[in-house]
Amino acid sequence: MNFPEGFHYTESHEWARMEGDEVLVGITDFAQNELGDIVYVELPDIDDVLEGGEECGMIDSAKTTSPINNPVSGRVTRINEQLVDHPELLNKSPYDEGWLYALEPDSMDDLAALMDKADYEKFIEES
Amino acid sequence: MDSHVTSSKQTALYNWHVEHGARMIEFAGFMMPVWYTSLNEEHRKVRESAGAFDLTHMGEFFFRGPEALDRIQWLTSNNAAKLAVGEAQYTLVTNERGGIRDDVIVYHTGDEEYMLVVNASNVAKIKAHIGEVFSPDVFEDRSDEITLVALQGPKAADILGKLIPENLSQYPPFSVFKTKIGKIPLTVARTGYTGEDGFELFVENSDAMDLWTTVLETGGDGILPIGLGARDTLRLEVCYSLYGNEIGEDSNPFAARVGWVVKLKKGDFMGRDALIAMKDSGSDVQLAGLESDPGPLPRHGLQVFQNGKEVGLVTSGCLSPMDGRRIALAFLPNNLTAIGMRVEVEQRGRVTGATVVEIPFYKR
Numbered sequence: 297m298n299f300p301e302g303f304h305y306t307e308s309h310e311w312a313r314m315e316g317d318e319v320l321v322g323i324t325d326f327a328q329n330e331l332g333d334i335v336y337v338e339l340p341d342i343d344d345v346l347e348g349g350e351e352c353g354m355i356d357s358a359k360t361t362s363p364i365n366n367p368v369s370g371r372v373t374r375i376n377e378q379l380v381d382h383p384e385l386l387n388k389s390p391y392d393e394g395w396l397y398a399l400e401p402d403s404m405d406d407l408a409a410l411m412d413k414a415d416y417e418k419f420i421e422e423s
Numbered sequence: 424m425d426s427h428v429t430s431s432k433q434t435a436l437y438n439w440h441v442e443h444g445a446r447m448i449e450f451a452g453f454m455m456p457v458w459y460t461s462l463n464e465e466h467r468k469v470r471e472s473a474g475a476f477d478l479t480h481m482g483e484f485f486f487r488g489p490e491a492l493d494r495i496q497w498l499t500s501n502n503a504a505k506l507a508v509g510e511a512q513y514t515l516v517t518n519e520r521g522g523i524r525d526d527v528i529v530y531h532t533g534d535e536e537y538m539l540v541v542n543a544s545n546v547a548k549i550k551a552h553i554g555e556v557f558s559p560d561v562f563e564d565r566s567d568e569i570t571l572v573a574l575q576g577p578k579a580a581d582i583l584g585k586l587i588p589e590n591l592s593q594y595p596p597f598s599v600f601k602t603k604i605g606k607i608p609l610t611v612a613r614t615g616y617t618g619e620d621g622f623e624l625f626v627e628n629s630d631a632m633d634l635w636t637t638v639l640e641t642g643g644d645g646i647l648p649i650g651l652g653a654r655d656t657l658r659l660e661v662c663y664s665l666y667g668n669e670i671g672e673d674s675n676p677f678a679a680r681v682g683w684v685v686k687l688k689k690g691d692f693m694g695r696d697a698l699i700a701m702k703d704s705g706s707d708v709q710l711a712g713l714e715s716d717p718g719p720l721p722r723h724g725l726q727v728f729q730n731g732k733e734v735g736l737v738t739s740g741c742l743s744p745m746d747g748r749r750i751a752l753a754f755l756p757n758n759l760t761a762i763g764m765r766v767e768v769e770q771r772g773r774v775t776g777a778t779v780v781e782i783p784f785y786k787r
Contacts, residue, residue, distance in 0.1 A: 332446070332652065333463045335742040338719050338773065354771060356720045358462040358742065359652045363771065 297325045297420075300391055304367065304407045305416035311391065312367040312407060318374075318398040319407065321367055323355070325390050326420055331357035334386045337379045339364075339397055344372045346399070348406060353396070355386070368406035370399035434479035435570050435631035443648065450651060451543035453480040458650035465653040466744040469617055470785075473576035474649035475638050482546035482566040483625065484539040484553070485532075494561055495529055495537050498553065500676070500698070502689040506531040511597045511612055514684050515676060516541075516549060521697030522672045525549050526664055526681065528614055530599045538610075540571075540623075542666045556693070570631035574638055575621030575649075575657075582642045583622055587611070596620075607634055616654060618661030618787060656741045660785035662712070662752060668723055668738045669710060669752060678706035678754070708735065711760040712782035713751040713768070715740075718775035721751035721768045728767045728774070734759060737768060743784060750784045751777070 303311045309327035312319050328334065336356040346352050346366040353364035375397040379385060386394040401407070411419060431454045440447060445456035456477065458465060468474050486494055495503045501514035508531050516524040525545040530538040539562075541549045546566055553562055574583055580591045586604045591613075594600060599612040607630040615621040626634050639646055655665065662680070664670045670679050676698070677685070685698055715721045720740055727735035740751030751768070759766060764779040 332458055333461050335463075336718075336720060351771070354719050354773075356742065358466075358656065358744065359457065361720060361722055361770065 297329065298391075299324065299326075299413050299416055301413050303391070304410035304412065305419075306365060306367050306410055307419065308363075308365045310365060310367050312410060314404065314407065315398070317400070319368055319370065319401045319404075320395050320398050322395045323364070323386060323390055324416070328387050328390045328394075331355060331360070331362060333358040334383045337383045337386065337396070339375045339379065340366075340372050342372050342375060346370065346372065356383075364396065366399075367410060368399065368401050368403075370401035372397050373400050374398040432480075434477055435628040436477045436479070436635050439632065439635065440477065440648075445648070445650060448651070451480050451546070453543065455480055456648070456650040458652045459648050462650065462652040462656065463744040465647055465649045466656050468647045469576045469619060469649055469653065469657055470745060471577070473574065473578040473582055473621075473642050473646040474617075474653070475635065475642070475646060476573040476575065476649050476651075476654060477635070478571040478573050478623070479569070479628075479631070480543035481571050482541040482543065482549070482564065483569045483571070484541065484549070485563045485565060486537045486539065486561065487563070488535055490561070491535050491537050494557055495539070496690065497692050498556065499527070499529060500686065500692060500694075501529070501684040502686040503529050503531070503537070504689065508533060509598055509600055511599050511614055512684070515670075515681060516552070517676075517692065517694035517698070518672055519694055519697065520673075521676070521694040521701050523666075523670045523674045523676060523679075523681070524552055524672065526666055526670060528612075530610075530612055532599055532601070532610060538625075545666060568628055570626050570628050570634070572624045572626070572631070572634055572638065573615055573617075573621060574624060575615045575617040576619050576646075578642070578645050579619070579621040582638065582646060583611070585641050586637065604634065604637060607637075609634065616663055617657040618663070618783070618785060619657075653744075655739075656744055659739050659741055659750065659752070660743055660745060660783065662783040665739060675701050675706050677702055678709050680710045706757075708754045708756055709760045710738070710752055711755045712780045712784060713737070713740075713753050713766070713777040714780045715749040715751065715768055715775050715777035717749075719770040719773055720749050721753070721775070721777060722770070725768050725770055727753050727755060727777075728769060729759060729765075734766065745785055748784065749777075750780075752782070755779070
């Protein structure tokens with residue numbers, strides 16, 4: 297399983313990473329593997345103001361429904377429209393084409409509170 | 424989550440599943456494959472060609488002797504007296520209140536011999552139930568010794584036909600017979616839980632791996648191993664009940680669309696008086712089919728509303744792997760079960776519209 301460097305990870309298996317002055321959010325390779333075939337994604341709306349840890353969307357796999365928990369507080373600036381017709385991008389490309397949404401974060405420092413690659417790998421091993 | 428739970432049982436095919444990359448989950452005390460590569464791909468393979476399922480977690484109870492039929496008749500709602508040797512029927516194990524202890528298939532496997540195949544999650548309960556109603560020695564529980572492999576799909580008969588001497592065209596749905604694949608003795612039943620033609624193959628655990636690999640090798644590109652995930656979506660498309668979802672101890676079988684296996688005129692059986700009363704008084708609710716609008720999927724346990732008022736409950740739901748519709752079964756008040764009626768399903772505060780549609784959702 298692949299967990300890129302430079303990404304920040306949550307205990308509920310989302311990732312967040314800086315891109316310019318935005319934070320991009322997605323789910324990890326571990327999450328997509330656990331969920332299996334992803335068939336629908338419900339994203340927050342643009343301009344939604346989200347708290348860190350807030351439930352802000354849903355992912356339906358063929359088997360089950362899971363919440364999306366927002367990693368860091370901020371305002372939603374963009375959502376990945378491609379996921380409407382191609383939710384399977386979350387399975388195929390969880391760190392790239394399968395990104396969920398972008399945030400204008402309240403503070404970039406909030407990213408530091410999340411797990412880095414090494415912490416997350418350890419977290420998965422122990423869970 | 425991938426860690427091997429030591430208290431869970433492993434089927435004789437467990438190592439094969441793990442070696443072939445199956446995602447294993449604990450279900451009814453067994454570690455079982457939920458999918459191998461893709462639930463949707465496995466689902467479509469069964470509809471279009473063939474699939475093999477390890478269903479060893481199911482229970483097999485044998486009733487033998489001159490009183491076997493009478494005991495089956497008392498325990499179950501369908502009329503087992505109609506079964507000739509070599510025939511099987513879908514039926515319900517009922518409780519005193521006319522509710523459903525389990526839904527099962529009774530196979531008349533031999534002279535004065537019946538096999539009851541019970542749901543994995545109900546093996547211990549039904550075992551205790553029979554022990555209480557009669558006594559524990561009126562039947563033999565062979566669940567731990569028997570491996571059940573289902574071979575399902577339009578190509579299932581071609582595949583099995585290459586392995587056994589019998590001409591399968593002489594064995595209609597719900598027939599059962601004993602035969603051999605090479606040196607492996609097995610019981611073959613033309614039954615299943617997918618809505619497709621297919622077979623359920625019962626063998627001793629020691630022959631399980633041999634049977635499994637033989638079936639898969641014979642099927643070649645035309646067959647895939649199928650996990651429990653696709654088993655659930657396959658049965659939901661054709662609206663077969665899942666115990667714990669559509670039916671349970673407090674069910675009214677007539678409202679749950681299984682009233683067709685309640686034979687009130689066959690003679691007395693457990694819960695018959697209650698069932699007569701239920702049939703006479705009717706039910707305020709019925710199981711109906713829903714197709715929901717784009718949005719989160721309707722899932723087991725979600726509430727159904729109309730104009731903001733709670734009116735029903737979703738029992739099962741999924742995205743149909745065959746046509747992409749968001750399909751669900753739900754108990755709805757009688758006046759809302761007409762095709763085209765509009766309701767809403769709430770999921771985590773998000774309300775999605777849904778329409779009552781014809782069931783089954785999929786027809787062969």
